Amino acid sequence: MRVIVLSKAPIPGKVKTRLMPAYSAEQAAALQQLMTTTVIEKVCSIYSDVWLAVDEVTHPFFQELATTFEIQVYSQGEGTLGERMQHLMLESFRSNPVPILFLGSDSPHVNPERYKQADQHLGHHDIVIGPVEDGGYDLIAFQQNHPDVLRNIPWSTPSVRNDTVNNINHLNLSVHLLDESFDLDDANDLARALPHTW
Incomplete structure (x- = not known):
């Protein structure tokens, strides 16, 4: 499996803005940096094929x-998150047609077992989703x-x-x-995340 981690450059005022004003722009950017590093570290402890997909490659x-x-x-x-993921999916399958797992950098507190579970369930399903409370997901994997x-x-x-699942159902996947x-x-x-190991 190839893991593709999506992240933004830790530029003050442009990342994790919902942490403000409780935290300064500089603190929010530092947290973005820590979160990305933590996710990469966890992923690399399990998988050898890892892509870091970012907005500023030269940062x-x-x-x-x-x-x-x-x-x-x-x-x-460029484009929406979906368009960017489509682009990465196409590039990934062109280079090596292996299953892929998309992750963001917003869940550094997650136990790496969650990645393994996605990997395992992908053996029996076309797609695996890791739901989060706000109605989105912290991971999506494609066979x-x-x-x-x-x-x-x-x-x-x-x-x-829900809209993603509807698309999946309409495609008979x-x-x-x-x-x-x-x-x-x-x-x-x-x-909430601080008590977790990350």
Whole structure:
């Protein structure tokens, strides 16, 4: 399996803005950096085929991660989150037609067993989704190239997960949903996540 971790450059004022004003822009950017590093570290402890897909490939933080963890850094491309994931999916299956697992950097508190569960269930389903409380998901895994699953999704809304599942059903594909977790978006989420090991 190939794991594709999506992340944004830790630029103050442009990332984790929902943590403000409880935290400063600089603190939010530092947290973004820590979250991305933690997710990459967890993923690399299990998988050897890891892509880091980012908005600014040349950012020093991403280059440092690439060197430290010996991973490849790729551009996410342009467009909506769905369009960027479609682009990455196409590039991934072109280079090596193996199952892929998309992860964001917003769930550093998640036990890596969740990744393994997605991997295992993908052996019996076309797609696996890791639901989160806000109506989205912290991971989505694909057995094969199915870009239409990600079309016409109203990203950053409470209906993301349901709309994705509807697409899957309309395409006559099978899906497995893991147990519900939560993303780290605001100060309350951070307080909940801190007791976890990450």
